[in-house]
Amino acid sequence: MKKRERYLIVLMTLAAILTAAISTLCGPTGILLCGRDFFAWSPLLELRVLRTATGFFVGAALAVAGCVLQTILRNPLAEPYILGVSSGASVGAAVVMAAGLSISHPFLLPLGSFGTALLAVLLILGIARGAGGLDIPQNLILTGIVTGSILSSLLMLVITFSRTYTIRSLTWWLLGNLQCVSWQLLILCAAPIVLGIIYLIIESRTLNALLLGAENAHGLGVNTRTGIPLLICAATLITACAVALSGIIGFAGLIVPHILRHRVGANHRSLLPMSALGGGIFLMVCDTLGRTLLPPHEIPVGVITALTGGPFFLYLLKPRRHCRK
């Protein structure tokens, strides 16, 4: 890791702490703490801390997953939401919620989410490979979008058969909502996210080699036959846990790694920690904006990320059109 990269990681860590503090203190009711009870622990403060922590872990997970998928698939547009992984994860989580098991057995939420996300990934990669190979970026993206749409329909089916009071919470969750229900659920989802990110950072040597494509990475000694599936599994796991926590939040995994890769290069030893910090900061900022822009109304964080990420996605598509001409 070069000096500049180390310096940036320290800087981003400080920025994340500062953003977390601002995000905790700011809300629709204005600045939360002032006066003599500055450090007093209140239920509202607890909710804010829970929400900020959820935002950080979800943002970190989505950005790291996006970064890893972009490297493995050698596709700058790859991202859990666009590839349909998030939709896959949401089906499992929605089934657990609709069955009313999310409160009594919270561990089933990330587990169900991971199961269906993994099935979705296998389906998407299988179809894309059969339809002409993973090397064609548009091929994979189109497969992801179509599979994501089919899975979204399945999700609607789950909602249709849900009880009335579940429908409201499911819909709110689907819009992308960082209001985590309990510390227990946060810990159950954040633990696999942290472990998954640590595993991926440890495997940065493999990810660096995969920048050259699977065949050239094999020449460098990387065991691509087992290495790539394990990396995809880890990226799917952290995506699934993020979805279980916060529903579908699009584009967070696209913007952050893309900007960082072009600013600081793609050495994953530094890119992955920076993506985790950057993703966390990005989502905490989006959530703070969502809570404070139109008080007393709250804009779901998924809406804010889509409003910023959608145009960015189109911007990434633009030079490709020029190249083709």
Place this chain on the structure above:
Amino acid sequence: MIELRNINAAYSEKQVLKSVSLRINQGDITALTGANGAGKTTLLKVISGVMRCDGDVFINGSPLHLMSGYERAGIMSVVPQNIPSDIPLDGYDFVMLGRTHRLRRFAQPQREDHEAVREAMASTSTLELGDRFMHEMSGGERQRLALAMAFAAHPRIILLDEATAHLDLHHRAGIMRLLREMNREKNVTVIMAVHDLTLAGRYFDRLIMLKEGTVISDGTPGEVLREDILNNAYGCPVRVVHLPDGLGAAIIPLENKPACETIEPLLS
């Protein structure tokens, strides 16, 4: 030493290598030649372990399929035909990838790794490319860095797939000289898929001519670069003009009669 026994390889249903058996000794500098689709790249993929095949491949007496990836990469370096142009790494980090098999998980590169990278970059005249991103470079510059990446691994065997294709005459000669030096001084085995037969005749001690997945000729440049063998391999008439002072031979397609008529009187 590399030994191939009865190798058969196929893409889907298309048989690309048919019963190929070869032995390449340590320290040989060998060119694989033949028309497009003859099986040169596939043979390199089989030797490097990228492509699974029927038959046995032995590296220094050990079966290739029993070697771990990092063990294999410690012996063999592969210089691919095409380096992706959009790699967001600077030149130095790119060459460091050649040390992948020596780096421990998440360990910082050690002093010996940095020394190996700098030495490889100096030998390929790429030190000035260290701070530039790969996507800002020309195809030739990327190709030279790919060679530096292979050299940085300190391999016993180097496999090159058309590795000088994107290089100008000056850099092509420089790289070939470097490969010969490594071969002579460090006894490194060099195996390269080559289209340019004049280059093959000039720099390689052994040529293996492939046609439709089988070896049709194997020997010194003088033994392989014969008009009848080349006519058979490429399906077009050629003239082999032997150059003086040990410069090898110039291979000229007979469609280019004016060139033959101009060169031959000068040589006689």
